Amino acid sequence: MKMRTDAAGALFALGLLLAAPAQALERVPVLSLDVAQKIADAVKAKAVEKGWKMNVSIVDGGANTLLFERMDGAALGSIQHAQLKAEQSARMGAATRQFGELAFGKDAKGGPLPGVAHLPGFVTFPGGLPIKVGDVTIGAVGVSGSMPDNDEVCAQAGLDAVRELLK
Numbered sequence: 001m002k003m004r005t006d007a008a009g010a011l012f013a014l015g016l017l018l019a020a021p022a023q024a025l026e027r028v029p030v031l032s033l034d035v036a037q038k039i040a041d042a043v044k045a046k047a048v049e050k051g052w053k054m055n056v057s058i059v060d061g062g063a064n065t066l067l068f069e070r071m072d073g074a075a076l077g078s079i080q081h082a083q084l085k086a087e088q089s090a091r092m093g094a095a096t097r098q099f100g101e102l103a104f105g106k107d108a109k110g111g112p113l114p115g116v117a118h119l120p121g122f123v124t125f126p127g128g129l130p131i132k133v134g135d136v137t138i139g140a141v142g143v144s145g146s147m148p149d150n151d152e153v154c155a156q157a158g159l160d161a162v163r164e165l166l167k
Contacts, residue, residue: 028061028136028138029133029136029138030060030061030138031058031060031061031066031131031139033066035162035165035166036058036066036067036139038161038162038165039056039058039131039141039158039159039161039162040056040058040069040141041161042157042160042162043056043141043143043154043155043157044056044069044071044154046154046157046158047071047145047146050146050150050154052145052146052150052154053071053073053074053075053145053146054071054074054082054144054146054151054154055068055069055070055071055074055075055078055079055081055082055143055144055145056069056070056071056082056143056154057083057085057086057141057142057143058086058131058139058140059086059087059140059142060090060138060139061090061136061137061138062090063086063090063091063140065083068082068083071145075144075145078144078145079144081123081127081142081144082127082142082144082145083142084121084123084128084142085127085128085140085142085144086128086139086140086142087121087140087142088122088123088128088142089129089140089141089142090131090137090139090140092130093130093132093137094130095129095130095152096123096124096125096126096127096128096129096142097125097126097152099116099117099123100117100124100125102116102124103115103117103124104117104124125148126148126149126151126152127144127151127152127155128140128141128142128143129141129152129155129156129158131159132166133166133167138166141155141159142155143155143158
């Protein structure tokens with residue numbers, strides 16, 4: 001009988017040890033398809049206003065595609081650019097513009113990390129922006145189809161449209 005009591009006590013102690021880390025887990029916000037659609041709709045509205053035709057990629061916090069939309073007439077070659085911008089921005093938690101500045105400098109005379117421009121699939125031009133709640137990156141939007149600065153204008157319009165939902 002003593003052996004059963006000792007085994008039960010050991011199992012109980014083990015359960016407490018295993019349960020303690022589970023209680024310490026934090027909950028993080030998750031990007032929903034509904035919010036992603038609102039971002040995409042605002043991106044497209046800005047593009048229509050400006051006369052641009054865009055590809056829009058929205059990924060979750062793990063850089064997995066949540067939504068992709070191609071406006072009528074948007075360049076087929078820009079599809080992958082939009083996807084890469086979104087994926088990189090989500091993985092790095094920063095705007096793709098920042099990596100261009102690291103590679104080439106703000107004045108295009110050379111940045112502190114020129115090799116970053118040669119990493120496979122790494123994007124060094126504007127159009128990818130992280131989607132954040134506080135300091136937590138929950139996804140990203142990548143836009144491509146016009147000049148990179150125009151792509152970023154549309155991506156920012158998407159984030160501006162859901163700013164209140166990301167608090």
